[in-house]
Amino acid sequence: MKEVRPIDFRKELKLFIDFPHELYKDDPNYVPELYIAQRDLLTPGKHPFHDHSKVQLFLAFENGKVTGRIAAILNNNHNAFNNSSDGFFGFFDCVNDQETVELLIGAAEKWLKEHGATTIIGPMNFSTNETLGLLIEGFDTPPVVMMPYNAPYYLELLENAGLKKKTDLLAYDVPYDTHNDRSVKLLDTLEARLKRSNIVIRTINMKNFWEDAAKARDVYNQAWSENTGFVPMTEKEFHHMAKDLKMILNPDFCLIAEQEGKFIGFALGIPDLNQILIKIRRGRLLPFGLFKLLTGMKKIDRLRVLILGVVEGHRKSGIEACLYGRIIKNARRHNIKGAECSWMLEDNYLMNNAIEQINGVVYKKYRILEKSI
Structure with a gap:
């Protein structure tokens, strides 16, 4: 039955x-x-x-x-x-x-x-x-x-x-050995051009983490507001997510675009914890899962670029390329062999093109379904 x-x-x-x-x-x-x-x-x-x-x-x-x-x-x-x-x-x-x-x-x-x-x-x-x-x-x-x-x-x-x-x-695969160096080679030139408009790219300040996180939430809610199905994150929801991410955050992969103190874009990459979680039976940290998690962190060789967005009025100015370029450059220093950029709406042509310019290739697709009831 x-x-x-x-x-x-x-x-x-x-x-x-x-x-x-x-x-x-x-x-x-x-x-x-x-x-x-x-x-x-x-x-x-x-x-x-x-x-x-x-x-x-x-x-x-x-x-x-x-x-x-x-x-x-x-x-x-x-x-x-x-x-x-x-x-x-x-x-x-x-x-x-x-x-x-x-x-x-x-x-x-x-x-x-x-x-x-x-x-x-x-x-x-x-x-x-x-x-x-x-x-x-x-x-x-x-x-x-x-x-x-x-x-x-x-x-x-x-x-x-x-x-x-x-x-x-869409999920894009960006392998370490085939990605396009263009965004890295042009990084200094692009950042110099942005500085003429008083725009700088910096890493998140871990000493003022919560102040930076609050400003990043405003960028997130603005930059993604026109995406299909988007709903703004409440202050408590963003705090809850940021608290969890802070435990695994590497500042080299959390970048902020700032103009005269105002946040206008940011990017976040996080280590692919699934390389460890796949070995943790039934998702239990105790008795042995916690040890696997702690000892496995240094062996992670893949990154997920989880968030990259720029507010309206500052897009197509080179900020996106700078954020990607800085992440790629920093990844080399941390022995990262590749990254996934996900997820991207299939009709987000601006961001999809930016990823494809660094030789990103769609390797996974996910679907949202609907039905009238």
Whole structure:
């Protein structure tokens, strides 16, 4: 017998978080999420998303065994910012069974309709500010840090359940040995030109980390405001993210473009922790996972350029090239062998062209799906 029901949060949250470990136990490219991070993300009172929005978690069962999971998400800030009535689904994983998928999507749709949504969009965990997208190309390598992973059969199952493409997201591979040196060679010239406009590129000041982080949030909310599905980060959400990132941050990969003290752009690259997490069983730091994490940090040889944006009015002035060039130059000093630039909207031609100019190549694609309900 197959059924989908809301979880008993106190008793079944662990089941919800752990289901992907069972589903992908024989997949060499699967990277388990850290249990403690997933638990805090999903728990009201632990993550600031729950201060303004609602989430309902569902599990699918067949004869008492978990066969799938999904989260129905009502993002009130998204709907207020975009003047919409969208609902979202996320944390979606399932066995290769059409009936199970339709039961999961049906449960999420029903809950969202009851809360006033007229569209279901996903997967998103919880918004464009967190992990999102369905992997549709590039199943041959593990995901990098904070990027999703799923089996190839997901797309067909979801399309058969009535969902259609909304947009695609791109991940670019920029290998150390083939990237174009142009942005590095021109770096001094470009930065000299920017200085004539009183624009400087600098690393984040770790002594004034929170002051810089607050200004970076303003740039983030401005630079990405016109992107599909964007919702501004609240002060508490940005603080929560920055607090986590600070623990692994290398200032050489957190760069700020500043004009007379005003932030007009910034870029953030983070080490690919997934090179370590892939070895941590079921995402548990204890008893041995923490040791693997601490000892493995120095061996990471890949970077994810997570954020790079410039505010309107300063684009196409060379700032983007300077930020990329400085990151590439700094990466050499830290023995980084390559980077992933992700994710990029497929129609963000300005930024995609900038990555392609340094020989970045699309090697993974992710899809956001939608359906009227």
